Amino acid sequence: MQILFMKLEAIIDKELFLQIKKLLGKAGNGLLDFIYPPICVHCSTPIIKADGLCAKCWKELIPISEPLCPVLGLPFAVSLGSSVLSAQAIANPPEFDRARSAFIYNDITHSIISKLKYGDRPEMATFCAKIMAGAFAEILEDSPILVPVPLHPKRQRQRRYNQSTQLAKELGLLKGVKVAPMMVARVRETKQQVGLSAKMREKNVEGAFKVVSDLIEMNIEQRIVIVDDVMTTGATLNAVTKALKKAGYKKIDVISFARVVNGGEYII
Ligand SMILES: [Zn+2]
The missing domain is CATH 3.40.50 (Rossmann fold)
Structure with missing residues (x-):
């Protein structure tokens, strides 16, 4: 199965996988995460869940809080x-x-x-x-x-x-x-x-x-x-x-x- 996915990755671009993801819902998420493991949106460090930040980048966010x-x-x-x-x-x-x-x-x-x-x-x-x-x-x-x-x-x-x-x-x-x-x-x-x-x-x-x-x-x-x-x-x-x-x-x-x-x- 893994070989099949690797072959798919070689012939299908990510855009198509995003379309597949939309069609398959949760199953599509799993498929996409398998082929494209989730990475930090800033530094590309592998992370557990897609569309997020790694711990190091989280720390570099500067929240705007009181006093303001x-x-x-x-x-x-x-x-x-x-x-x-x-x-x-x-x-x-x-x-x-x-x-x-x-x-x-x-x-x-x-x-x-x-x-x-x-x-x-x-x-x-x-x-x-x-x-x-x-x-x-x-x-x-x-x-x-x-x-x-x-x-x-x-x-x-x-x-x-x-x-x-x-x-x-x-x-x-x-x-x-x-x-x-x-x-x-x-x-x-x-x-x-x-x-x-x-x-x-x-x-x-x-x-x-x-x-x-x-x-x-x-x-x-x-x-x-x-x-x-x-x-x-x-x-x-x-x-x-x-x-x-x-x-x-x-x-x-x-x-x-x-x-x-x-x-x-x-x-x-
Ligand atoms: Zn990061």
Whole structure:
């Protein structure tokens, strides 16, 4: 049997195995793990369960926790009291009420997000969502509606799925809250934000989003939580918030798996 699998591996590419996995469900997982033993998504060390990290890489994740800016969620070195805002939140107040991210964006979170975003591995969303569900217990209580940051239809066709929608759906399942993946649409194609300054990012996404439909009954009193994979300057999340506010929604928070905290050199 093992020889048969080795022969299969030689003639069938991984993409086909991913398709087989989808068709066979749990049996497919076993088959895939047998042929492609699970490895750490960052350093490729063998691990027990697929789509995760080895112990060494786990330790290198940097969780964002208190003390932090109550609005932007940026970590503070020392506690300044729960009402003290960061300089960024005072200088440039965001449209949303609160932003929270699970981890600081570093090499490890970069690997995880890249696999989720460009690696055609939507199942990575399960791993990320489990962490997010724990990290954002407070923001996710009282049944908000989860709204993923939409991709333009053209980009979604290229990538086959929207990573933010995958995260929102997994979070919705874990927390038992509603997800509205079609509520906001990206109505204008935008340039990739990579390499753009904060001002250019803002301009790039200005007016790019619109509330087009709502599969859930429209209730503008409902609190919304926008879901994204990475928050950099917050320009995209701000633009999505503006679209929701235009439609009448007032209570809007944003969450992301990782957050760029150094500013200046935007690497994503
Ligand atoms: Zn590792």
